[in-house]
Amino acid sequence: MASRDDIECWLTDMDGVLVHENRAIPGASELLAQWRDEGTPFLVLTNNSIFTPRDLSARLRSSGIDVPEESIWTSALATATFLQSQSPGGTAYVVGEAGILTAMHEAGFIMTESDPEYVVIGETRNYSFEAITKAIRLIGRGARFISTNPDATGPSAEGPLPATGAINALITKATGKEPYIVGKPNPMMFRSALNRIGAHSENTGMIGDRMDTDIVAGIEAGLHTVLVMSGISDPAEIDRYPFRPSETVNSVADLLKGSADG
Numbered sequence: 001m002a003s004r005d006d007i008e009c010w011l012t013d014m015d016g017v018l019v020h021e022n023r024a025i026p027g028a029s030e031l032l033a034q035w036r037d038e039g040t041p042f043l044v045l046t047n048n049s050i051f052t053p054r055d056l057s058a059r060l061r062s063s064g065i066d067v068p069e070e071s072i073w074t075s076a077l078a079t080a081t082f083l084q085s086q087s088p089g090g091t092a093y094v095v096g097e098a099g100i101l102t103a104m105h106e107a108g109f110i111m112t113e114s115d116p117e118y119v120v121i122g123e124t125r126n127y128s129f130e131a132i133t134k135a136i137r138l139i140g141r142g143a144r145f146i147s148t149n150p151d152a153t154g155p156s157a158e159g160p161l162p163a164t165g166a167i168n169a170l171i172t173k174a175t176g177k178e179p180y181i182v183g184k185p186n187p188m189m190f191r192s193a194l195n196r197i198g199a200h201s202e203n204t205g206m207i208g209d210r211m212d213t214d215i216v217a218g219i220e221a222g223l224h225t226v227l228v229m230s231g232i233s234d235p236a237e238i239d240r241y242p243f244r245p246s247e248t249v250n251s252v253a254d255l256l257k258g259s260a261d262g
Contacts, residue, residue, distance in 0.1 A: 007224055009199035010042040016209035016231020024064040025230050027253025041197040047149035047183040049076035049099045049122040073193045075148040075183030076100040080107035081192050082182050093138050095131045096122025122148040123164050136174045149183030184213040187221035211241045
């Protein structure tokens, strides 16, 4: 297994690693600047499929973090890339917002409600009963069930919101069909990210704050994994799992050159 000194490319999660509730985590902006100055290829990964990379770049900028849109890799982009490889120029019925709709359009897909090859479920804040009903009926008639990510809830200022995984479960209950989920913890999302920046697993690191998505997927993709404690993980959380990250640090600030751990 590579040590941190051997790492030439980085993948990093966004929420809980670089930002927390729209505020930059101390050290995040400096780490990204360090990678840019050194010419280190990197991608910021997120399971969020609501926003396009351009939207996310603007949101990060307002948090004080400068990430160009081409350095952001979302579950929507990973899903569209996967489906493009499976069925170039295919047809899909998509439930979601700009993130997944734009990615599917740019991958050459035709959106249709008439006998699509795929039903694709992405994140949205406006799930409609009518759209979910349509998805259930199309899957029942043979459309393949794809989802951008498995997260059952998402954060908001008022508390948790039902997210893609909750809608996946509703459709599964109604159809008896499980979705193929492209986002984390499917290591396919990491492999498509590696391809995007021309990186190899043996010299790439993954920084995340969740054992059950970032770290397990990083391990399965053969990456050097760094768990940061700035998100939701605490030491007791690590002990719940039968696997371990390559290293654990307090926050991304510890990865800066010249830091105590760096």
